[in-house]
Amino acid sequence: xxxxxxxxxxxxxxxxxxxxxxxxxxxxxxxxxxxxxxxxxxxxxxxxxxxxxxxxxxxxxxxxxxxxxxxxxxxxxxxxxxxxxxxxxxxxxxxxxxxxxxxxxxxxxxxxxxxxxxxx
Amino acid sequence: xxxxxxxxxxxxxxxxxxxxxxxxxxxxxxxxxxxxxxxxxxxxxxxxxxxxxxxxxxxxxxxxxxxxxxxxxxxxxxxxxxxxxxxxxxxxxxxxxxxxxxxxxxxxx
Numbered sequence: 662x663x664x665x666x667x668x669x670x671x672x673x674x675x676x677x678x679x680x681x682x683x684x685x686x687x688x689x690x691x692x693x694x695x696x697x698x699x700x701x702x703x704x705x706x707x708x709x710x711x712x713x714x715x716x717x718x719x720x721x722x723x724x725x726x727x728x729x730x731x732x733x734x735x736x737x738x739x740x741x742x743x744x745x746x747x748x749x750x751x752x753x754x755x756x757x758x759x760x761x762x763x764x765x766x767x768x769x770x771x772x773x774x775x776x777x778x779x780x781x
Numbered sequence: 782x783x784x785x786x787x788x789x790x791x792x793x794x795x796x797x798x799x800x801x802x803x804x805x806x807x808x809x810x811x812x813x814x815x816x817x818x819x820x821x822x823x824x825x826x827x828x829x830x831x832x833x834x835x836x837x838x839x840x841x842x843x844x845x846x847x848x849x850x851x852x853x854x855x856x857x858x859x860x861x862x863x864x865x866x867x868x869x870x871x872x873x874x875x876x877x878x879x880x881x882x883x884x885x886x887x888x889x890x
Contacts (some may be wrong), residue, residue, distance in 0.1 A: 700879070710818075710826065710869055712879035725877040759825055765832060765872035767816035771825035 662688040663694065665760050665772035670731075673779050679747040683772060684761030690741045691718040694770070698763035701734060703756040706773075711756075715763060716743055750779045775781045783808050785882035787868075793890040799830040800857040802885045804870035809850045814873040817846055817855045820884075821866045829868075830855065857887075865889050 666745035669681035681701075687693055701713040714724035716734045724732050728747070736743040747754060755778050784807040786795060794800055802818075812833035818826040830838040830846035843858040857864055870882040 706829075709883050710871075710881040712877055712881070715878065723878055727877070764828070765830040765835075766814045767828055767871065768811070768818075768826070768879070769828050769831075769837065774825050 662772045663762050665762065666758050667758060669685075669775065669777070671778060672777060673750055673777060675691055675751055675779055677750055677779075678780075679745070679750050679754060679758075679760040680767045681758055681760075681775065681777070682742050683744070683746045684740075685701055685743045685762075686741070690736065690738055690743065694718075694762040695764040699736070699743050700761045700768055701762055702759045702761055702768065702771075703754075704759070705756045713745065713747075713758075720771055752779050755779045782877065783810060783872055783880055785870050785872060785880060787870055787882035787885045789885060790883075791886045791888060793888050794860055795890045796860050796862055798860050800855075800860055800864070800887055802855040802857075802868050802887070804848075804855075804882050805852045806851045806853070806872060808875070810853075811874065812849050815846075815848070815853055816871045816873075817853075818869045818871065818881075819864075819866045820869065826869060838841045859886075862889075 664686045666684045671770045698715045700715040716722045731748045757774040759774045760772045761768040786805045788803045814835040817830040820826040834846045867884045
């Protein structure tokens with residue numbers, strides 16, 4: 662059973678960098694996801710879901726064009742985790758951030774989510 | 782970008798009733814690339830349906846998905862108290878790779 666856990670600061674200052682990590686348990690990050698791809702999704706308070714980007718266990722990435730210039734997703738197979746960095750954050754980046762495991766063109770597994778607030 | 786529009790925004794029904802939730806895409810979407818999720822307050826979304834019609838592991842058979850092209854439907858045959866939640870549709874394949882509908886809130890009447 663795949664389990665995902667987000668970790669990182671809950672408060673980031675405006676213009677700073679949001680950094681989160683997603684730990685994967687239940688198997689190797691290279692094999693436990695149906696597709697081998699892992700995603701980040703965010704949800705502003707009271708609003709809908711926005712896909713941020715995905716990474717393959719080998720390191721290939723795809724990003725949402727709306728965030729592409731500010732986003733980096735990386736993977737650390739030795740630690741069985743993948744990470745998100747979002748630069749130049751503003752209040753509009755305040756959201757619950759979820760990590761997920763991709764399946765058949767869907768997000769099969771989700772972490773519990775972590776609220777990140779952008780505020781001085 | 783493919784825009785997914787869900788209707789209604791809010792659906793008020795009683796336990797035991799049948800729920801029909803709709804999702805319309807601005808362009809045709811392959812059924813293989815279409816999914817539905819359930820989200821309860823304070824929880825992460827949960828995959829219900831993938832490939833437009835296939836139930837995810839552990840999803841009760843009262844949940845069913847149909848549709849093709851631009852029109853997709855999630856049906857809950859007989860509502861249980863735990864089914865009242867927000868439901869999202871999702872497509873894969875058009876940039877951005879994943880997009881979601883704005884959600885339908887299913888509330889107790």
